[in-house]
Amino acid sequence: KQEVTQIPAALSVPEGENLVLNCSFTDSAIYNLQWFRQDPGKGLTSLLLIQSSQREQTSGRLNASLDKSSGRSTLYIAASQPGDSATYLCASDTGRRALTFGSGTRLQVQP
């Protein structure tokens, strides 16, 4: 059974810093890995999807990497802004049509 872990659980940084969020998974036989953002009390917003054959995806200030062999993915946020404050969730798809989510990293960017 796939298990997804996110470290750290919470992170506070000053505005302008570059930061890395970590995601690890136990079953490397994944179809894809998806990163989401969740604002308090709201639904999930998809940020990036990395297919199993890809190593990374980029969207604006966000870059996500995938290393299946080590069971890891990272989300890199460049030049963080207060508006980036949210919970970031990663989720893996092992082809069972079910996403397995990590518990998320709660990010606070201080102005």
Next chain:
Amino acid sequence: DAMVIQNPRYQVTQFGKPVTLSCSQTLNHNVMYWYQQKSSQAPKLLFHYYDKDFNNEADTPDNFQSRRPNTSFCFLDIRSPGLGDAAMYLCATSRDSTYEQYFGPGTRLTVT
């Protein structure tokens, strides 16, 4: 804009009183999912429809049922809500099972 819509956004029900949550999509995706997310926890898949085929997760309580009358709509029925069923319920869709999932804004269910 194509999107996933959930109604209502907030639902209050009494202990044991049946409740139905609604999800609709304009993306014409063939897969629709229902997730339960309790406070400060990861979303947990309850079940999904692949076209008309219903797929229940092994640990989803029998208290939870779902209906998909057509491609656009999917309903979550909770037959006898307990206090432990208070959560955010998230609907998602995808074009196929290995493609990106798009989530609705969620329905927050309170059980009194």
